[in-house]
Amino acid sequence: MAAREIDPRGAKPPFRQVAAILAAEIKTGALAPGSAVPSEKALSDRFGVARDTVRSALRVLREEGLVHTVPSRGTYVTTSAEAPDGEQ
Amino acid sequence: MAAREIDPRGAKPPFRQVAAILAAEIKTGALAPGSAVPSEKALSDRFGVARDTVRSALRVLREEGLVHTVPSRGTYVTTSAEAPDGEQ
DNA sequence: TTATATTTGTCCGTATGTATG
DNA sequence: ACATACATACGGACAAATATA
Numbered sequence: 363m364a365a366r367e368i369d370p371r372g373a374k375p376p377f378r379q380v381a382a383i384l385a386a387e388i389k390t391g392a393l394a395p396g397s398a399v400p401s402e403k404a405l406s407d408r409f410g411v412a413r414d415t416v417r418s419a420l421r422v423l424r425e426e427g428l429v430h431t432v433p434s435r436g437t438y439v440t441t442s443a444e445a446p447d448g449e450q
Numbered sequence: 451m452a453a454r455e456i457d458p459r460g461a462k463p464p465f466r467q468v469a470a471i472l473a474a475e476i477k478t479g480a481l482a483p484g485s486a487v488p489s490e491k492a493l494s495d496r497f498g499v500a501r502d503t504v505r506s507a508l509r510v511l512r513e514e515g516l517v518h519t520v521p522s523r524g525t526y527v528t529t530s531a532e533a534p535d536g537e538q
Numbered sequence: 539t540t541a542t543a544t545t546t547g548t549c550c551g552t553a554t555g556t557a558t559g
Numbered sequence: 560a561c562a563t564a565c566a567t568a569c570g571g572a573c574a575a576a577t578a579t580a
Contacts, residue, residue, distance in 0.1 A: 458568085463566085463567060463568085464567080464568075465567075465568085499568080499569085500568060500569045500570070501569090501570090502567090502568065502569065502570085503567085503568060503569080506567080506568090520577095521575080521576065521577090522575070522576035522577045522578095523576080523577065523578095
């Protein structure tokens with residue numbers, strides 16, 4: 363069976379664990395550039411954490427430039443064209 | 451190029467930006483007293499916002515007494531004769 | 539009369555931003 | 560970290576009234 367993805371007592375706090383998982387999915391292309399990241403509620407349900415925790419994770423990804431959020435709309439995977447500091 | 455009139459991330463929320471633009475057009479006379487304001491759908495298309503956002507903007511203008519709405523007919527620019535708090 | 543198109547009114551569901559315990 | 564509430568926003572759907580053919 364599937365191991366719980368998020369460990370509340372892990373070395374890294376939950377919001378960083380969530381961020382790491384999503385970052386990996388973006389890097390592998392499971393979350394394609396330009397596509398919408400699942401809603402905060404969807405991620406909250408999937409990982410079994412509060413929406414606030416998901417928001418913290420998304421904030422990390424935003425700071426890394428991996429995603430960008432449009433208020434009242436959603437969060438999207440940043441494309442190379444949108445990346446401000448050089449296409450990786 | 452044409453600047454997008456509405457900025458989803460602006461200091462003011464979109465519905466207030468729409469209200470401000472329409473209020474300006476009324477003040478300059480681009481929208482004359484007694485004339486019909488474009489339909490909610492037309493404004494929605496013009497500004498690239500949801501009808502709900504347009505309705506919020508029109509609500510603001512109604513509260514300011516700049517326009518008045520007739521169900522199933524449309525919204526009209528209030529004339530000085532119609533203004534409740536002192537004719538011109 | 540009937541039919542169609544237009545416009546506003548209302549409701550639903552979903553989403554993010556912010557604020558508060 | 561979690562739970563809840565409110566404001567704002569988008570999209571869709573349907574009803575009622577109106578106008579026109």
